Amino acid sequence: MPPDTRNTPRPDRTAIELINLCKVFGSDAENPSYAVDHMNLKIRAGEFFTFLGPSGCGKTTTLRMIAGFEEPSSGNIVLDGREVSGSPPHLRNVNTVFQSYALFPHLTVADNVGFGLAVKRVPKAERRDRIQAALASVRMAHVADRKPSALSGGQQQRVALARALVNEPSVLLLDEPFGALDLKLRREMQVEIKEMQRKLGITFIFVTHDQEEALTMSDRIAVMSSGIIRQVDDPVGIYERPCDRFTANFIGDMNMLDAKITNIDDREATVSAGGLDLVLPRPLRLLGIGDTATIAIRPEALTLGAGGSETISFTGSCGTTVYTGTDRLIPITLATGETLTMRVRNRLGAAPVPLPGEMLTVSCPLAAIHLLTN
Missing domain, CATH: 3.40.50.300 (P-loop containing nucleotide triphosphate hydrolases)
Structure with a gap:
């Protein structure tokens, strides 16, 4: 041995x-x-x-x-x-x-x-x-x-x-x-x-x-x-740091939003996704204006409420929440018809669970948003 x-x-x-x-x-x-x-x-x-x-x-x-x-x-x-x-x-x-x-x-x-x-x-x-x-x-x-x-x-x-x-x-x-x-x-x-x-x-x-x-x-x-x-x-x-849509979707839970490139330079790309315009680091693979891509966000990266200067906020209607024991999954339907799922840790003193149909604003750090080629 x-x-x-x-x-x-x-x-x-x-x-x-x-x-x-x-x-x-x-x-x-x-x-x-x-x-x-x-x-x-x-x-x-x-x-x-x-x-x-x-x-x-x-x-x-x-x-x-x-x-x-x-x-x-x-x-x-x-x-x-x-x-x-x-x-x-x-x-x-x-x-x-x-x-x-x-x-x-x-x-x-x-x-x-x-x-x-x-x-x-x-x-x-x-x-x-x-x-x-x-x-x-x-x-x-x-x-x-x-x-x-x-x-x-x-x-x-x-x-x-x-x-x-x-x-x-x-x-x-x-x-x-x-x-x-x-x-x-x-x-x-x-x-x-x-x-x-x-x-x-x-x-x-x-x-x-x-x-x-x-x-x-x-x-x-x-x-x-x-x-x-x-x-x-x-x-x-x-x-x-998943490199493409397959990897992001296969590893763990991931929110996916369709995106379209509206502007691009050597360092950044401006994309339209979820009803918003986002400026994100350019992915490694070459993209051009008008190309389609994917915005990927982990459910645990989303939090209730509007964020600060280095965050982006989404607003939508709350769906039926799912209780998993340690966590609660809260789906939010955006104006585009797409859904973001937020993962909230269950703990004593936590905020009340949102009701179906309630309008919610959730935020996410820009650093936690991945721009992926399809």
């Missing part, structure tokens, strides 16, 4: 590099169906990196190509400086943890964890030490003699992790490993796995469609759709 030391991603060393990686399904040469479309990406050593996206976006296919279970249609996979695109899985220093635990029911926990070592004919004494260390790393040493059927779902997932870690991989691949767990256990496992990764110093590559899971666990996230990476950033950047 790797030494139990605190770890941070090492930007000076690349664990995995994907170069123009493609996976095509089907045989139509003129109109190929790309599961992964010319992906270029570097993943740093010691990083917890997540592929995030909806079903069918190509994230699991990418993981399977890194593992060697899928052959790329074209492109290269470089692992620790070595080209491995044509290498079989057992010749790559990676291990994979799947959503289904795939534990052998007739073997004990210890024998499950050590199965790969036995196949490799690792000496018994070394095998025993590595099994004990792997089980200790996932806090499961006390169940070494039990069968998988005697364990809970969360315990079985830990055993599957130990079985992958015992081989001391340079990269651990996790394909939606918490999908079979209930919500509370999922959240507990998220914290445990992230802490384990920091201690072990192994590069983790995680696949999920769960936005909260990705934000909780990751050092960096690649948001994918239709085989393409839309944005790569840390969790704060993905949530607070």
